[in-house]
Structure formats: structure tokens, C-alpha cells
Amino acid sequence: MGPSDGRPVTAHVRGPSLRDETETASVMMTAHEITRASASVPVGLLQELRGILSAAAVVDEPQRLVVYECDGFVVEKNMPDVVVFPESTEEVAAVVRACNRHNVPFLPRGAGTSLAGGCLPVGGGIMIALTRMKAIHEINLRDRYAVVDPGLVNVHLTQKLKGSGYHYAPDPSSQGACTLGGNFATNSGGPHTLKYGVTVNHVLGAEVVLANGDVVMLGGPTEDIPGYDLTGLFVGSEGTLGICTRLWVRLTRDPAAYRTMLAVFETVDDATVAISEIIGAGIVPAALEMMDQGIIEAVEAAFHFGFPLDAGAVLLMEVDGLELEVDAEATRMESICTACGAREVRRANSPEERLKLWKCRKQAFGAIGRLSPSYCTQDGVVPRTKLPQILQHIQDVSRRYDVRIVNVFHAGDGNIHPILLFDERDPDQVERVLAASDEILSRCIDLGGSVTGEHGIGVEKINFMSRLFSPDDLAVMGLIHDCYNPEGRLSPGKMLPVLAGCGNEHMPRRVPGRKAAL
Amino acid sequence: MPSVFTPSTQTELARFVAGNAAGSRQRLRPIGGRTTLSANVANSEEICEIRLGDLKSLVDYPARDMTVTVEAGMTVAELQSILQKEKQRLPVDFAQATRATIGGAVAMNASGPRRAGHGSLRDYLIGVSAVDAQGRLFHGGGRVVKNVAGYDLCKLAIGSRGTLAILTQFTFKLRPLPEAEGLIWTTFDTFAEIENVLERLLVSAARPVAVEVLTPPAAAVIANAAHASLPIDRPVLVIGVEGTESTVMWQIEQLRREMVPFGVQDLQTCTSEAASPVWSALTEFQTPADDPITFQANLRPSRAMEFLTLAHAAGVLAQCHAANGLIVGHIPAEPGGGTPPLGTLTKLREFARTAGGNLTVRHADENLSSRIDWLGDPEPSATLMRQLKKKLDPHELLNPTWFDGAGK
Structure with a gap:
């Protein structure tokens, strides 16, 4: 089923009904109608x-x-009605208070590099960039x-700190573009x-604008403030609890020395066994990343x-x-790899060579x-000793669905990123990619893992929540x-599937991403 | 006597709590090893103690994944001994390990000297199970080291003091045990001189895992507990390092060279067997002993030495995790056993406030309990905290008095 074949779709997301006040809980809309559902905001x-x-x-x-209309998760798109750029x-x-007065949903956005639809404006509304x-x-x-500030690009902080002996540790592959506010919302990871x-682990505090427009300070420059760790709760809440408008981040001492190595294997199996052996031997590398042949080819060409x-x-x-x-x-x-x-x-052999290696890795996408x-990137996690099993499974899925899958991922964390290659103009390929993704993530759950290590649930994986929890x-x-976002106007349709009996109305949605998560 | 319920399984606990919520709505207090139960939760006939000592199973320990899942009632010592067999550890220091339970440690956000190098529980807890006030057994996180699915309930569990839910099970990520460890114990004339050293340490060639500053009477308690002959006549700075035998020796030598120009009066090193009793005395110091009041302050690290100067002048026995700005202090009784000067508490709390921090009381003798402000200044987010408590525990059944400055 493609995005615009006119078949009915039922949407199940948490959040308020938008402009159609007469909408009933059992609304069924065609994809065509959903597209039209983005009307204008109240004058x-x-x-x-x-x-x-x-x-x-x-x-x-x-x-x-x-x-x-979307972030790095391009399968599902919807335009906001208005984008605002507060300073x-x-x-x-x-802006938040105004949205509340008019009962219009709103959501924050950083650089839009998120990969699970975290800043997809579900049902339109006001986007706060x-x-x-x-x-x-x-x-x-x-x-x-x-x-x-939340809009500061991750790498700009790194650059500013250069030479100080300190750095900000989280280094997502998108660090050249992604913002620290976005990192806060998604609890971003990265190779290191x-x-x-x-x-x-590196956010001490935050100033947040709550869903009702109140401004509150969580945590701050001192550690272990008395009471609940609300900073810890708000980090990774995908913009559903508040909008971060300022951050207090921990700076980490630069390592005195490092060694960067590249181990070359004949097969993916050998490489994943080596990863398990390194972790099993009690070594804590600063980073341990895997790239398979498909990625090597692309990276080498680039x-x-x-x-x-x-x-x-x-x-x-x-x-x-x-x-x-x-x-x-x-x-x-090295000996473990050789064995x-x-x-x-x-x-x-030199800092330049190291930087180039990391550049290859971080720009692999x-x-x-x-x-x-x-392409469609997945973000499963498995216990690290299960890496050989999940990689074999991915190869098997690739064969069965006739979908080419390449891999570049944070092996040391057990955080896989299978990248499914396809042509979105071909509905049959789209269908196979979605089914293959589903099978890989399901296997991650079966192996005792999770469906997201760092990209978030967003809208993409919302239907996996009831399988994980x-x-x-x-x-x-x-x-x-509901404690902090009782009306559901802030970032509706994210992370939490709708729960029976919570009084949430249904909301029109576009189609295929939903299926990606089924 | 309060009534008591001792569940043997998590499900049994959930059933009991659900029955309570639907029925008599007795107030509940989760109990671990009773190491941090203080007068802050007033004893009451109406409270039912939930004793978690029988929920102590090792649920799963896939050592090669470097994660472990245990029930809340297991003692810290038992967990550490299980991990030690695989040359692994949870690198957070806990006092009274043979009595303290993992659940209690999480509920209190316990930590110790090594947090300078290894962080605290929030850096290791990756999965949690708990029973809420309605009797729902729920979990958050998982058993993999990286996971962003759903709200991070682990962070909420840490330091929640039994007020949000009854914690029943945890998954931690682990670290390898170091091959060797060592300490340098130094004395200086003033805390101000130590501040100069702390600034130098920010760019040290070594990478200390512990940076402790002690007032002389605190140093005396620690040296005595460690049965070690160490200088205690002046402010003390202790630096801990870990690694291989050779990196420990190298770092100690390096630190010695870096510190000497800053006015070191006395310097002793403790390595291998000699170090371990000192480490454990540094960890145990936080346990309230005979002193009527024990507090914890959290400050910007740059203001901690001023705080110690003030505390020492007031006769407080204080230990500072200097890299983190956390201070544990015991306020002694007046000579002759009189009431301790509550003015000291007020004075220190005022200073903590100007230093961007706060001061909470961890223990107070029963006769002082009602006269003490336990929680200090309300945090800017206190209203949000209370909202959350109310949402998750609408009938105020779980450790009801704690959150609003219990004991009052």
C-alpha cells in the first residue's frame, strides 16, 4: 500500500484534535483527505x-x-502551518502561550537531523525552530x-573548546549540523x-519552556540537586515534556593519548565475533565501529x-x-582481532590520518x-554478545526480501544501524523495505534488546512501544x-502510543511510516 | 509498632500494594538495609514497612555483555562480590556495603570518592522495575547499554527516596576492575592553598578517579578507621588513581611533581594493600556516627574550599568530593553533650546558596528532628517535582512525609 492510493487509514496517536473540532474518535480518512487536512491556523x-x-x-x-515537512526520516512527511524563529x-x-490560547499544537525543532520523525509536525500546527x-x-x-543555547550546533561547541584541554563528549555523526537542543531532546549518542x-550523562541542567508556557530551571551547574532528577527525565523525552531553551552541559577532560586502528576482516561474521571478544575481555575502547563492504565501497568512492x-x-x-x-x-x-x-x-600514524578515518566514519551516511x-536507517540494539546473531539475521533478511542492506554502526554498544537501500518511487520496494525493517527490529527485541539506541521513537517506531513495554x-x-503536557498540544503523536481510556482523540496521519513501525 | 510486609516476589508485592490502594490505603515505606533511615521519616503507627530483604535474586548476569540485573534487596557487598569473580564492578562507592541494599543505594543516590572519575549511579543504571502506589509493576529502560525507548524512568528512580514507587529490580552496566590502585595523602596549611592545587589538577597529566579534601578532624576519623598512620594536623587533600601497576605508579609520581610547588606540608602514598583500607574509610565517612547532625551540600566545585574553611572554623567534620562539589559534614554536639549549634547549619546553608547550591540534612538526632529544615531551599523545579509525586502517587501513600521536608 503506497502513500496515496486512497485507502482508508486510521490514526492512533496521542494529542489533541486539531482544526476539525467535530472529528469523532473513530475517524477514518483517506490519504488524500489527510493531505488536505493541513488547513491554515486561526487568523x-x-x-x-x-x-x-x-x-x-x-x-x-x-x-x-x-x-x-520532515526530518531525516523521510518516509513520512507533513508540513507545519507556520514556522517561527524565536530568538x-x-x-x-x-509563542507557546499563544498556541495554547488558540488550541493549536506546537513542537520544537533544531536542525532537523533526527532520524525517527521526532520533529515531524503531526497534524500541522506551529513549529518552533x-x-x-x-x-x-x-x-x-x-x-x-x-x-x-539550544540552537548551537554541536561541533561549534567542540571548536570553541579546542585547546582548552576540555571537550563536550557526545559526538553524533551529524555533529556538524545537529543542535545541542536536539541532542537534549533525543538523548543523542555517537561513536565515543x-x-x-x-x-x-553530560547534561547538568536545562531551562525549559513547559507546555503551558511557564519557564522552569531544571538542575543547574551543581551536581545532585535535592529531589528528582528532572533533567534526566527531560533529556530524551523527544520534545514531549518541554522545550529546552538553554542548557548547562558538562565538559570532559581531553584524553592524554589515543590510538586509532583499522582492522580488516574477510567476513562480517569474523568482525562481529571480534567485537564480542573485545568487550568480553573487559576492554573499554573509546570507540568501536563497524563498516561492512557495502559502506566501505561508498566511503572509499567518496x-x-x-x-x-x-x-x-x-x-x-x-x-x-x-x-x-x-x-x-x-x-x-589487535591480538584479539588477529585471533x-x-x-x-x-x-x-598521525592525527591527520585519525581525523580522516573519523571523517569517513561520520560521513558514511x-x-x-x-x-x-x-535509504532507510534502522537503530536497533542487542546485547553485545548477540551481535554475530543479529548480523547474520540481517544478511538473511536481506536475501529473503531482496533488499540490499549495508551496515555502519556503533558495534561496541551493540547499537546496529542497518541501512536498507531502495528506490522510493517503487511501491513494491518500499513495501519490502518496511517489512524487512520490521523483521530486524523484532529480532532485536527477541534477542533482549531495543528498537532504538539513539535515534528515538519519534513517530517511526511508536507502534513498537507496546512490544517493548x-x-x-x-x-x-x-x-x-500528562503531568507536564496535559493537553497534549506539545509535540503530539510522538513516542507514546495512545492509551485506551485516556481521552485522547485520533488524529489524521499520513501513511507509510506507520507501517514501518507495525 | 508499624505493620510489616515482606514480599518474596515482585508480583506478590504488586498484589499487596494494589490491595492496599483499593482497600485501607495504609501508608507504605520501602525498607532496604536500614542504613540511611533517619529521623527524616517520622515513625508512625499508620505506616506499613515494606521490607525488601527477601527480593534479593541475581536475575541475570551475562558477564561478557558487562551488564547485571539484580533485585532491590540484594546487599551491595553481595553484588560486588558476584561481580568481582568476573573481574568486574559497579564503580560507585557505597557505605555500609554489607547492610546497604542496592535498592536503598539507588533510592538515596549513594556515591563516594570515585565519582570524580567514574560518575554516579545515573551513569550506570540502564533498567529499572518498580511497583507504583496503585500496585502496578512497571519497568523502564532495558538490559542493553544504549537505549532511548520511552521516558528514562531510571533517572527518576535514582534519589527518589521511595516516594515515587517501590523499586524492585535494576539493570546496571559494568566496568572492568582495575588491576591496581593508589592514593596520595597530602597536607596543606590552608584550604585556599588546596584550591590552587585543585585548579592545577584540572590540567594534570594524570587522570585521578578521586579528589577528596578533608578537614583535620575528618582526616583523623578516616586515618583512624583505616588504622593508618597519616598526617592529620592540617587540611588534607587525598588523590586516588587506578589502572595498571605501572600507570598507578606513574600517576602518583606525576601528581607529586605537580603538587609540590603549591606548598605541600606532608605527603604520603598508599599503594596496593595499604590503599584499600583508606579507600573504604573515605567511603564510610558519610555514615552518621555519634554526631547529632549529618548533612550533604552540593556546590560549584570552585566554591567548595571556602565552604570547608567556614565549616572547619565551626568545628564541622567535613569531607569534600572536590571534583564534584559535594560535601558531607557531621556537626558535633556542643562540648558536654549540649545541643549542636543549629546556627552552624543555617550559616553553611546560606553559603551553599551563594555558591549556587543547596544543603540537605541526611541525619539528625530525634530530639532535633522537628527543629530542622531537612530539605533546604526549594529548588526552582520543586513545584514540578511535587506535581509528579501527586500524579504518580495521588493518595500520598509512598513515604508520604519525606518530600515536603519530612520530620516537620
């Missing part, structure tokens, strides 16, 4: 927004709104924190989170690093620590355009949602 609201913000900061021309917390709060709030307010090395932890094109898989490995210890640790990892059948282990017109688990999460 009064538009006027209010133009009063709060400068004219240039309120965008409602359809041709400009198209940019905001201060007060402006964000005023935070990209103009990008200041670094304070860097305090003595107390090891920085205070930044294996040793240093994900975003939540960056000409000198990857062996005939290799089944390579492991990009990094250890860090004191100069005195990194060689011994690197040698241990697992690596035909070659190279070390990066960009290189995929060379392989296929469209019991009705009681979801009921408790629903209470938390």
Missing part, C-alpha cells in the same frame, strides 16, 4: 505570532514550509560546564559514547582513504588514556547517496506525559 493566532516576533521570524508561505526564551514562551538561539553564554573550565556516555574494497568488514577502533597505557591496550585489541581472523590491523536513491509501563509513562 488570530497568526496575528499574535506576528506581534510576538518580527515579521521575518514568522513563515507561513507553503513553498518555504516544505523544508520543514529568546521569552519569545518561545510567548530554535536555530536562531545559538549563543555560547559561558564556558567555565574551573567548574567544568558550559551554558549554551561507548566509553563516555550519551547526552544525558573519500579515497584507501579502504580495501575486497574486505568483508572493517572495524574502526580507538583506545584512549595515558600515553603509558594506550599502546598496551591497542596491542590487546578472530583479521587479515590486517593498521594504526593511524552522506556517502550512501552513491549506492541508492533512497507492558500496558502498565506505558500507563506510568503516560502519567508522566
